Amino acid sequence: MLTKRIIPCFDVKNGRVVKNVSFLTNERDAGDPVELAAYYEEAGADELVLLDITASVEGRSTMMDIVRRTTDQVFIPFTVGGGISAMEDIREILKAGADKVSINTAAVKNPKLISEGAKRFGQQCIVVAIDGRYDRSKGDWEVLINGGRTGTGMSVIEWAKKVASLGAGEILLTSFDQDGQKDGYDVTLTRLVSEAVSIPVIASGGAGKKEHFYEVFTEGKADAALAASIFHFKETSVGEVKSYLKKKGVAIR
Amino acid sequence: MIAIVDYGVGNLRSVQKAFEKVGHEVIVTSSPQEVAAADGVLLPGVGAFGDAMFHLKQLGLLDSLKQSVKQGKPLLGICLGMQLLFSASEEHGHHIGLNLIAGNVKRFKGKFKIPQVGWNELVVKQPHPLLEGLNKNNYVYYVHSYVVDPADRSVIIASSDYYGEVPGVVAFKNVYGIQFHPEKSSSVGLRMLDNFGRMCKEGVRS
Numbered sequence: 200m201l202t203k204r205i206i207p208c209f210d211v212k213n214g215r216v217v218k219n220v221s222f223l224t225n226e227r228d229a230g231d232p233v234e235l236a237a238y239y240e241e242a243g244a245d246e247l248v249l250l251d252i253t254a255s256v257e258g259r260s261t262m263m264d265i266v267r268r269t270t271d272q273v274f275i276p277f278t279v280g281g282g283i284s285a286m287e288d289i290r291e292i293l294k295a296g297a298d299k300v301s302i303n304t305a306a307v308k309n310p311k312l313i314s315e316g317a318k319r320f321g322q323q324c325i326v327v328a329i330d331g332r333y334d335r336s337k338g339d340w341e342v343l344i345n346g347g348r349t350g351t352g353m354s355v356i357e358w359a360k361k362v363a364s365l366g367a368g369e370i371l372l373t374s375f376d377q378d379g380q381k382d383g384y385d386v387t388l389t390r391l392v393s394e395a396v397s398i399p400v401i402a403s404g405g406a407g408k409k410e411h412f413y414e415v416f417t418e419g420k421a422d423a424a425l426a427a428s429i430f431h432f433k434e435t436s437v438g439e440v441k442s443y444l445k446k447k448g449v450a451i452r
Numbered sequence: 453m454i455a456i457v458d459y460g461v462g463n464l465r466s467v468q469k470a471f472e473k474v475g476h477e478v479i480v481t482s483s484p485q486e487v488a489a490a491d492g493v494l495l496p497g498v499g500a501f502g503d504a505m506f507h508l509k510q511l512g513l514l515d516s517l518k519q520s521v522k523q524g525k526p527l528l529g530i531c532l533g534m535q536l537l538f539s540a541s542e543e544h545g546h547h548i549g550l551n552l553i554a555g556n557v558k559r560f561k562g563k564f565k566i567p568q569v570g571w572n573e574l575v576v577k578q579p580h581p582l583l584e585g586l587n588k589n590n591y592v593y594y595v596h597s598y599v600v601d602p603a604d605r606s607v608i609i610a611s612s613d614y615y616g617e618v619p620g621v622v623a624f625k626n627v628y629g630i631q632f633h634p635e636k637s638s639s640v641g642l643r644m645l646d647n648f649g650r651m652c653k654e655g656v657r658s
Contacts, residue, residue, distance in 0.1 A: 201572045201614055202591065240638060245571055245593075271469050276593060276636045296465045298636065321498055323567055323595040368595075369569060399569045422570065452571040452591040 202450045203416045204245035204423035205437055206401060207430045209235060212252045214261035233268045239430075240275050242437045245452060247273070248301065248371075248425060251281035263295045270296025278326055280371075284309075289316050293324060301371055303328040304344040307351055307358075310365055317366030326401075327367040331355035331388060332375040340388055347375050355388065356395050363396040370396065371425065373403040381407030381429070389419035401425055409435050409443040416449050454652050455490035457517075457533075458482045459507040467496050467530070467645075470635035474642050476649030484516040492525050492652030493517065497532025501543040501557065501598075504536055505550075514550070521552060526651050527627050528582075531596060534622065534629030538600050553624045555602035564615050567597040572612040574620050574632070574640070580609045582621065582628055582647050590640045592620065592632040600631070 210217040215230040236247055249269070251262045259282070266279055279292045280301030289300050289312075306313050306327050316325045330347055331340040340355035359370055372392055374385035384405045393400040399422035402415045406426035415421045429435055444451045454471060456464055458480050471478045471494075478494075479486060487493055495517070497504060508514055521527050529537045538549045541557035549557070560566045574590040576583050594612070600619050602608060610621040612632075621644075622629040628648070634641030 201568060201570050201594075204570050267465075270465055272473075274466075274470055274473070274636060274638050274642060276595075276633075293463055296463060296469075298466075322597075323569065368567065397565055398567075399565055422565065 200450045202245075202452045203421070203444070204401075205243075205412070205440055205451075206246045206248055206423055206425040207239045207244050207437065208248040208250065208403070208425050208427045209431065210250045210252050210427075211262060211265065213255070213258040214265060217252065232265050233272060236269050236273045236277065239437065240273050243441055243452070244275065244437050246275055246423070247277040249277060249279050249297075250301075251279060253282070263291065266292060266295035266297050278371075280326070280328060284312075286312065286315060286319065289320060289325075293320055299324045299326050299368070301326040301328045303330065306362065307342065307344050307353070310361070313362055313365040313367050317368070322366050322368040325367050326369045326371050327362040328371040328373065329355055329358060329362070329392075330373045330375050331385075333385075333388070343375055356391055359392045359396050363398050367398060369399045369401060369422075371401045371403060374405060377405030378403070379428075380405055383407065383411040384415040384419060384421070384424065386414050386419040389415055389421050393420040393422070399423065407434070409440045412440050413444060413447055413449065416444070453490050454478045454492050454494055454649060455487045456480045456494045456496060457487060457508075457513060459504060459511055459513065463498070464496055466635045467494065470642060470645050471649060474646035474649060476646070476652075482511050482513070484512045487513060488516040488519055490520070490525070490652075491655065492648070493520050493527045494648075495527065495529040495533035495536060497530055497534070497536065499532065501532065501535060501541040501549070502545065502547040504532060505547055508536075517550065518552075521627055524626055525655070526648065527552070528648050529627075529629045530635075531631060531633060534631055535598060535600055537622075537627055537629050538602070541598065543598055552627045553602060553607060553622060553629070554604065555600055555607075557598050558601050559598050560615070562615050568594050568614045568618070570594065571637075572614060572618075572620075572632075574610050574612055576610045578609045580621075580623055581651055582623065582644060583610060584647050585643050586640060592634070592637040592640055594618075594620075594632040596631060600629070
């Protein structure tokens with residue numbers, strides 16, 4: 200049986216992990232993304248997401264070096280996102296050894312990037328990230344871009360269907376309302392998107408305790424769940440979440 | 453020395469690094485001579501079936517692959533590389549494969565998520581040197597929309613369940629195929645690559 204995936208995510212800026220990863224400070228260099236990736240593989244993570252939030256050209260080439268070093272040492276799939284706007288960016292990241300790229304704003308501005316990327320590099324490596332915020336007046340979720348700063352007027356569910364038809368391999372769905380709140384994923388939104396498309400959906404935003412993973416896998420019908428601070432600050436661990444889910448009857452590696 | 457066949461598509465770095473991690477020497481090459489000279493051959497796979505066969509043919513690799521198999525050297529295909537070992541595929545039309553194992557490659561059909569992405573349980577059906585050291589419960593990482601349908605189901609030595617049986621590992625004489633990605637399947641996958649590396653060194657003949 201195919202299992203549900205637990206995916207730790209971390210932000211990398213100019214070659215270092217940005218948010219403090221509190222629990223590693225003594226034994227390892229918590230700021231080194233490669234060390235952290237190796238730690239999470241050992242801890243039982245099913246996959247990893249590295250978000251490059253570098254703005255400079257030098258930072259970009261440092262990031263490529265990190266991707267190469269991660270490939271040398273980490274033997275689980277990993278996705279790189281952040282600042283991908285052209286076919287050349289996708290090629291460069293995949294060539295360095297990443298398994299998938301995550302595209303967000305650029306996919307909205309230029310949907311052909313999805314179809315051309317899927318055609319040239321394979322559907323499996325194109326992950327489209329969608330940031331959604333609930334609009335009470337419309338009773339629907341709106342797609343946001345530019346890190347949540349800009350609204351698009353597009354419905355998340357419609358956009359999800361569109362990216363799937365263009366050839367996206369997976370959808371990384373972040374609830375802007377829930378992100379950072381630690382009171383659970385947006386289960387309703389996740390279920391609506393998961394039922395609307397025939398490709399896997401990774402839920403993101405809001406994980407605060409192990410029960411939240413259970414909710415989003417069962418009621419939310421997510422195929423995978425992503426989390427950052429809850430793991431980095433050791434509020435729980437990948438192992439603890441997994442053994443809890445197993446006990447509750449969820450298929451887990 | 454294991455030859456990882458570079459036929460112009462995809463990134464072979466992960467497979468190369470995985471072999472190095474478990475202590476086996478590899479060479480990434482598109483030279484028919486180097487492929488023929490190696491102790492064993494790894495056929496990776498990313499992209500489309502038809503394109504892959506086209507590139508293998510253009511690079512003059514078809515004969516050296518078949519020659520190597522004829523000499524009894526181990527050949528392992530991964531993912532699309534496994535599918536290429538079969539007779540034909542229905543991916544975007546009808547394409548003839550290497551025909552080293554009889555059977556066809558078919559698309560998943562049904563109302564479920566395609567591709568299959570993620571970790572699935574691998575059940576060992578027959579003991580085999582390639583599966584040595586694996587436990588009863590092994591999880592491996594799959595990403596695929598097509599599955600192989602061997603004419604003789606007894607070539608399936610390990611499988612997973614995804615809305616039906618998915619052949620995970622096949623073996624026919626000295627030709628082997630792995631549908632999932634061992635280079636992305638953590639310790640279980642590394643163990644299998646190590647097994648293959650040792651089979652190449654020892655020159656397992658069947």
